[in-house]
Amino acid sequence: MYGTGLLKGMAITLKYFFSKKITIQYPEEMPKLPERFRGRLYIEFEKCIACGICTKTCPNDVLSLEDARDENTKKKKLISYTIDHQYCMFCNLCVENCPSNCLHFSHDFEMSRYNRADIKEVYHRPPEMDQVPAQVSAPDSGEAPEPSSDLTEDALKKQKKMEALMTALDKNPVKVLSRYVDSEDDAQILAEIIQADRSKAEKLVELMADDQEKARKVAVAFVNKEKKQRQRQTEGGE
């Protein structure tokens, strides 16, 4: 019969009229993004080994990095990492090729900025990664480190650093110490030692501010000594 199709159509639209709205109200409500959505590219600075493969593989020259040689270990380390998002086409080549899996796409897609310069993102080496000022190997970087001519200033800096470390140690000793020993358990033992003997704590802090590697060695030595002592005690008890 004529007209039944029309009525059917009207019934469908009326059903839609009263049904739940399916649009996502974006600024108030964030869209549910798929797991592998390619949003803003970011780097896990600590994991980067400064190999530079990402910069070579990027077809649009989005990525650039600044590296340096570590004085003690002679290892390459990252000083700063720049992602110029305006040229990124989210091709995933850098993420695929990163040997240390430190590049990722985040779910952040709100990348508009008021100025072109703001689109560029520069990651700097966080200061807690190395308490010792790093020697920059790249001579053309223009940021050659100042020679330690001003001794008093250096001393002051060291003093401040030590104070900061001491307060951190008082607050959360396990967390701070776990950087210097192999496991959390060891850090726990070390924390107990330090709490028992204040002089040991001061010695350790001085080393921490001065030379990371030495501090590490000393810390491990402390822990080993304590472990042996405890073992002896338990043996003696039996």
Place this chain on the structure above:
Amino acid sequence: MQKIETLFVDLSNWFIAWLQSLGVPLAWADAILLLIQFLCIVGIILANITILIWLERKVSGFIQQRPGPNRLGPHGVFQTVADALKLLTKEDIIPSKTDRLIFITAPILFMTISVMLYIVLPMGKDMQVVDLNVGLFFFISLGSLTTIALLMGGWGSNNKWSLLGAMRSVAQMISYEIPLALSLMGVVMITGSLRLSDIVAAQDNVWFILLQPIAFITYFIAATAELNRGPFDMPEAEQELTAGAYTEYSGMRYALFFLAEYTNLVAVSALLSTLFLGGWQGPWLPSWLWIIIKTYLVMFLFMWVKWTFPRIRMDHLMAFSWKVLIPVTLVNIVATGFGLYIFKGIGG
């Protein structure tokens, strides 16, 4: 209750009495009242259009499972106001090769005609600016005059697309004029009057939608085409043509055409509820509220249809009018005549 029912009538009576107490002669007082009534009509139109455009966008959104405008004000109610302000502040562009006089007068004429439709509409018990004895005829004839305004717009633009768009709408509107008028004949035959207040009074017991269901449907279809609304919106066809006869118009001139179309929509919906849905008659609520409720229900029906059906093809559009609607309305008139004859034979 009685007070609310006769609120507006009482107000006008009180106003006339007040003017006369100031020493104004009755004829002058009536003239002043007429002016105020005109202003009231413009106010009603503007308020209704503001709501209507918002409602249209809301309804279209809801039908497409999205919330529609929702940024400005609660549920986006101020969206139309913002749009109107934006159109008002736009630069007034008149293309250099236009027929200036016709180009400028076309939207004004369109709007004027649309406003004039409201004069005869009964908006409640005893609430009618002029109760013409040929009210329905007046409405139909004025309604067909909008065709001229549209053609003026197309011609004055001096643009072949505008002219073609206008020609198409003229062809469509003239074709649908015939079933539009013919479908109302049944109602007029039953009532025996073209006076709208008589038609409302005749629906005291039974609404004409029950006596004339076919006329209601044919009038609804013809009115949709006459209003240039979807699925008969060939003259504009936003997705296919630029804007038909309105191509060269911008800013407030374009807005006038737009507003006039919605003004027509309100008027036709009000007429439809007056002719077929018992007008302002209804229980409990005051009469002027009933006509508003019915008008809005009919307008919702118009929107529902517009956002459901796809646009009809031009040749189908004309064929539908000449080959289907006109024969159906003619048969309806004949059947109504027979029915009336038999009914009167039994009754008298």
